[in-house]
Amino acid sequence: MTGARPDIWTEERLADLVRLRKVGVSITRIGEALGVSRNSVASKVARMGLPKKDQAESLRKATAVRRGEIPAKPAKPTKRKRPMAGRAGRLLAELPVNACRWPIGDTKEPDFEFCGEHAGPGRSYCERHHGKAYTRIAVASGGEA
Numbered sequence: 001m002t003g004a005r006p007d008i009w010t011e012e013r014l015a016d017l018v019r020l021r022k023v024g025v026s027i028t029r030i031g032e033a034l035g036v037s038r039n040s041v042a043s044k045v046a047r048m049g050l051p052k053k054d055q056a057e058s059l060r061k062a063t064a065v066r067r068g069e070i071p072a073k074p075a076k077p078t079k080r081k082r083p084m085a086g087r088a089g090r091l092l093a094e095l096p097v098n099a100c101r102w103p104i105g106d107t108k109e110p111d112f113e114f115c116g117e118h119a120g121p122g123r124s125y126c127e128r129h130h131g132k133a134y135t136r137i138a139v140a141s142g143g144e145a
Contacts, residue, residue: 006037009044017041021050022061102129 009017013034020030027045031038092114095101100115101124117126125133 008040013043017044018048018050021045098123100124100126100129102126102133112142 013036016034017030020033025033027041028038034041045141092101095114095116098119099119100119102115103112104115104117105112110138115126115129117128119130123130
């Protein structure tokens with residue numbers, strides 16, 4: 001086979017790749033350290049089945065916690081927001097046809113809900129949220145020439 005490129009992955013580079021990946025070094029930094037492209041490192045990591053950076057970091061931290069080297073983080077308490085006065089917050093499926101569908105809170109939190117106030121016929125939002133959702137763009141008056 002003519003023009004074949006020699007394999008850039010020597011035994012030494014492979015050992016360094018595995019070692020650096022296990023301690024959570026990024027693919028970009030590994031490429032810089034080994035003198036190869038980031039894409040070459042990413043492909044080799046995938047072919048070898050090495051963990052992604054966040055997986056490697058998680059495994060390293062979990063091992064350190066088990067060994068007692070670092071304390072485990074306590075679970076983050078969830079805060080329930082006090083409802084705003086007059087708000088009829090609900091889940092989307094519970095909203096009547098003319099109810100405000102303005103989202104309240106973080107969609108990833110269990111207390112996520114929608115405003116639920118009266119929105120009026122053909123509107124998606126109540127008067128207060130309509131003003132936030134739709135803004136008018138000022139058009140410059142050009143005058144006649």
